[in-house]
Amino acid sequence: MSTIEMERSPPAKYRLRVIDCDIHPAMTSWTEVHPYLEKRWIEHLSVYGSHLRHAFSEALSHPRMSPDAARIDAYPDEGGPPGSSLELMRKQHLDPNGVQVGMLIPLRWNPGSQRNLDFGAALTRAMNTWQVERWVKQEARLRASVLVAQEDTEAAVAEIDARGGDPNFTQILILPRTDEPLGRRRYWPIYEAAVRNNLPITIHVGGTNGHPSTGGGWPSYYMEEHHAVAQTMQAVLTSLVFEGVFERFPKLRVVIMEGGLGWIPSLSARMDKHWSRLRSEVPHLKRPPSEYVRENVWFSTQPMEEPGSAAELIDLFDRIGWDRLLFSTDYPHWDFDDPRYAFKANLSEAQRDQLLYANSSKFYGLG
Amino acid sequence: MARHIVATVDEIAPGQRRVVSVNGREIGIFNVDGEYFAVGNRCPHEGASLCKGRVVGLVEASEPGAYQYSRRGELIRCPWHGWEFDLRTGKSWCEPDRTKVRSYELKVEPGGALVEGELRAETFPVSIEKQYIVVEV
Numbered sequence: 001m002s003t004i005e006m007e008r009s010p011p012a013k014y015r016l017r018v019i020d021c022d023i024h025p026a027m028t029s030w031t032e033v034h035p036y037l038e039k040r041w042i043e044h045l046s047v048y049g050s051h052l053r054h055a056f057s058e059a060l061s062h063p064r065m066s067p068d069a070a071r072i073d074a075y076p077d078e079g080g081p082p083g084s085s086l087e088l089m090r091k092q093h094l095d096p097n098g099v100q101v102g103m104l105i106p107l108r109w110n111p112g113s114q115r116n117l118d119f120g121a122a123l124t125r126a127m128n129t130w131q132v133e134r135w136v137k138q139e140a141r142l143r144a145s146v147l148v149a150q151e152d153t154e155a156a157v158a159e160i161d162a163r164g165g166d167p168n169f170t171q172i173l174i175l176p177r178t179d180e181p182l183g184r185r186r187y188w189p190i191y192e193a194a195v196r197n198n199l200p201i202t203i204h205v206g207g208t209n210g211h212p213s214t215g216g217g218w219p220s221y222y223m224e225e226h227h228a229v230a231q232t233m234q235a236v237l238t239s240l241v242f243e244g245v246f247e248r249f250p251k252l253r254v255v256i257m258e259g260g261l262g263w264i265p266s267l268s269a270r271m272d273k274h275w276s277r278l279r280s281e282v283p284h285l286k287r288p289p290s291e292y293v294r295e296n297v298w299f300s301t302q303p304m305e306e307p308g309s310a311a312e313l314i315d316l317f318d319r320i321g322w323d324r325l326l327f328s329t330d331y332p333h334w335d336f337d338d339p340r341y342a343f344k345a346n347l348s349e350a351q352r353d354q355l356l357y358a359n360s361s362k363f364y365g366l367g
Numbered sequence: 368m369a370r371h372i373v374a375t376v377d378e379i380a381p382g383q384r385r386v387v388s389v390n391g392r393e394i395g396i397f398n399v400d401g402e403y404f405a406v407g408n409r410c411p412h413e414g415a416s417l418c419k420g421r422v423v424g425l426v427e428a429s430e431p432g433a434y435q436y437s438r439r440g441e442l443i444r445c446p447w448h449g450w451e452f453d454l455r456t457g458k459s460w461c462e463p464d465r466t467k468v469r470s471y472e473l474k475v476e477p478g479g480a481l482v483e484g485e486l487r488a489e490t491f492p493v494s495i496e497k498q499y500i501v502v503e504v
Contacts, residue, residue: 066449072420072421072446073415073416335448336413336448338415340413340414341414
């Protein structure tokens with residue numbers, strides 16, 4: 001086996017052309033959102049703070065590998081958390097990595113899981129405007145995501161309809177650890193609004209519903225929780241399929257973001273097997289589950305499994321479908337994927353461009 | 368291969384590091400309790416600037432609940448994905464047989480030897496009484 005040493009040059013002398021579907025912006029201070037938040041809620045925040053189904057609303061349930069779950073080199077010199085400096089984001093990521101378009105995925109404060117539904121809805125409105133004013137208007141390469149308070153369907157639908165015609169927004173963001181599995185009918189008006197506004201639903205790892213983060217209970221180690229994202233995404237995907245969401249909304253497009261890739265072929269095969277035997281339980285499904293996955297669902301690449309052989313990775317992409325993969329980096333988080341090295345296989349230039357750029361360009365209707 | 372003077376010993380205190388550029392290569396010089404090591408500043412996994420990472424020791428357990436901490440300050444942990452590299456050998460702790468960071472021959476030599484020898488400093492005035500860190504690249 002050959003030994004890899006440092007100082008190898010980039011794998012090919014190509015010009016990087018990247019669409020990054022997963023960039024996490026942060027606020028230097030929460031007062032950044034005040035201009036977009038009604039006075040009533042600014043006061044609410046100062047008196048009561050944020051209230052999630054979580055022991056400490058501003059604490060993570062595990063230390064995430066490094067403070068702020070971030071690359072150690074992503075802290076701005078001028079202070080503030082990683083992801084809060086547009087200048088550093090440009091210098092460290094957008095410019096050197098050839099990012100043509102970057103999608104913002106704000107995670108902190110999690111408006112969708114706020115117990116106070118009115119506060120959650122107000123936060124989504126404020127944070128959506130914040131994304132446009134603070135980021136997209138300052139940097140033409142960035143796009144916002146429509147945050148929604150998914151437990152208050154009416155408010156979520158109103159926000160989707162309000163933002164739907166605005167080209168600054170490319171997707172609707174929901175964190176998958178919702179109060180109930182996302183296929184449940186209480187969430188269907190959101191999918192209807194998504195189709196009506198021609199926006200995909202992006203389901204990015206996270207959420208604080210108070211349920212244990214794994215099907216087996218609360219884990220001891222961050223490493224266990226990090227693996228549990230695949231369980232969560234499997235639960236979401238089976239729920240969407242078996243509840244009949246894709247049957248009811250055949251034009252709905254869903255992105256599973258930051259949930260890993262390796263499990264997708266086996267889950268599809270398992271769902272098909274069970275459906276062929278137990279289909280009378282879900283007679284509303286007209287087709288094998290894998291067909292809905294193949295037609296309605298896309299997957300972001302990071303964090304990718306890194307199997308020992310490149311052939312395994314290629315085989316995995318063949319099974320998922322190369323056109324279903326959307327490149328993402330997770331900047332500025334610790335498990336950031338560099339577009340030069342993320343795919344540990346010899347890809348043709350066309351394959352590389354498809355994964356890094358063309359799929360997302362087509363999917364999001366860019367360019 | 369040529370030898371390059373990169374620092375004087377008192378410029379890098381124990382536990383500290385300095386990244387130097389030699390013939391266009393970035394090399395991290397580490398002082399681990401008075402011993403010096405030199406490794407490349409590029410993580411072979413995904414290309415992060417390795418020397419920006421934390422310097423750590425080795426945590427091991429012979430069984431669940433029994434921990435040993437050893438080799439304090441002898442490993443560099445990549446600032447992105449946390450891959451650990453042994454400063455003595457360059458080997459990665461993740462894939463020791465497969466992935467390593469380039470390590471460089473490094474010596475500490477007195478100024479007298481350097482002034483008299485072939486190595487008149489390129490960038491530094493060498494004085495006889497000082498100790499210099501010399502890397503072979």
